[in-house]
Amino acid sequence: MDALLSVNHVTKRFRNQRGIHDISFNVHAGEIVGLFGQNGAGKTTLLKTITGLCRPDAGTVGLFGLDPETRFEQAMAQVGCVIETADAYEYMTGYQNLRQVARFYPGVTAARLDEVLELVGLAPFKHERAKQYSLGMKQRLALAAALLHHPRMVILDEPTNGLDIGGMAEFRNTMERLSRQEGIAFLVSSHMISHLEPIATHIGILHHGELLRFGGRFQLIPPGMTLEEYYLNTIGAGKEAESREQFAGELA
Numbered sequence: 400m401d402a403l404l405s406v407n408h409v410t411k412r413f414r415n416q417r418g419i420h421d422i423s424f425n426v427h428a429g430e431i432v433g434l435f436g437q438n439g440a441g442k443t444t445l446l447k448t449i450t451g452l453c454r455p456d457a458g459t460v461g462l463f464g465l466d467p468e469t470r471f472e473q474a475m476a477q478v479g480c481v482i483e484t485a486d487a488y489e490y491m492t493g494y495q496n497l498r499q500v501a502r503f504y505p506g507v508t509a510a511r512l513d514e515v516l517e518l519v520g521l522a523p524f525k526h527e528r529a530k531q532y533s534l535g536m537k538q539r540l541a542l543a544a545a546l547l548h549h550p551r552m553v554i555l556d557e558p559t560n561g562l563d564i565g566g567m568a569e570f571r572n573t574m575e576r577l578s579r580q581e582g583i584a585f586l587v588s589s590h591m592i593s594h595l596e597p598i599a600t601h602i603g604i605l606h607h608g609e610l611l612r613f614g615g616r617f618q619l620i621p622p623g624m625t626l627e628e629y630y631l632n633t634i635g636a637g638k639e640a641e642s643r644e645q646f647a648g649e650l651a
């Protein structure tokens with residue numbers, strides 16, 4: 400099966416030497432990929448590089464076979480994304496907010512607005528002002544906006560940040576349902592393992608800008624081990640490698 404997204408040896412280094420280093424992985428239809436890493440691991444940088452918001456220093460990205468850097472509009476035509484902000488106009492209703500976004504997409508009908516509101520479970524609240532929405536409802540409104548143009552893949556940066564237990568579960572259920580019913584692939588970052596654990600089919604562990612592990616969850620994690628244990632073991636291995644490198648550097 401062809402990959403919807405392919406990331407090949409992508410490196411992005413900022414002037415302060417932080418960033419991401421030599422990252423490669425693929426995402427296919429039907430997968431829910433959880434990209435885990437602590438604060439500053441490089442999740443946002445990676446997602447921005449994938450969606451053409453940040454130019455890689457080395458490596459390539461293919462979205463539906465197209466390079467988002469040179470063919471941004473065509474590459475993003477089948478991608479919905481929410482990176483860094485899920486802001487809504489507070490004084491407008493959920494429906495009015497979506498109508499604003501829809502102006503950027505020719506061909507989005509009034510029926511589609513209702514459809515995406517239904518998909519994310521906000522239909523009963525569509526005429527309430529966004530000011531009245533909980534954080535979880537605002538996140539789901541941002542997801543609804545990202546779905547307007549029928550994307551085959553959705554990329555979300557920390558969508559469950561700040562949600563309470565109920566809001567998180569609802570958001571997770573929404574993603575799982577969209578994946579199952581609409582066949583949408585998800586690439587979702589989080590610094591909290593528990594937020595995505597129940598639904599992730601694939602996991603990536605990003606640590607200090609390096610993708611230490613990537614693969615099918617049941618292929619990667621030995622039976623009887625939790626995702627959290629696996630993550631901590633992996634990070635521990637990363638720390639050992641770092642101190643070995645540091646030690647070698649000190650000896651040199």
Ligand SMILES: Nc1ncnc2c1ncn2[C@@H]1O[C@H](COP(=O)(O)OP(=O)(O)OP(=O)(O)O)[C@@H](O)[C@H]1O
Pocket residue numbers: 413414415417418436437438439440441442443444445590
């Ligand atoms: N524009 C920039 N200029 C310089 N350094 C940056 C820039 N953007 C990010 N960084 C650095 O790159 C590293 C990765 O940042 P990034 O925001 O990608 O991490 P993250 O995993 O998304 O973290 P968080 O969970 O805190 O959002 C961090 O050390 C950050 O300070």
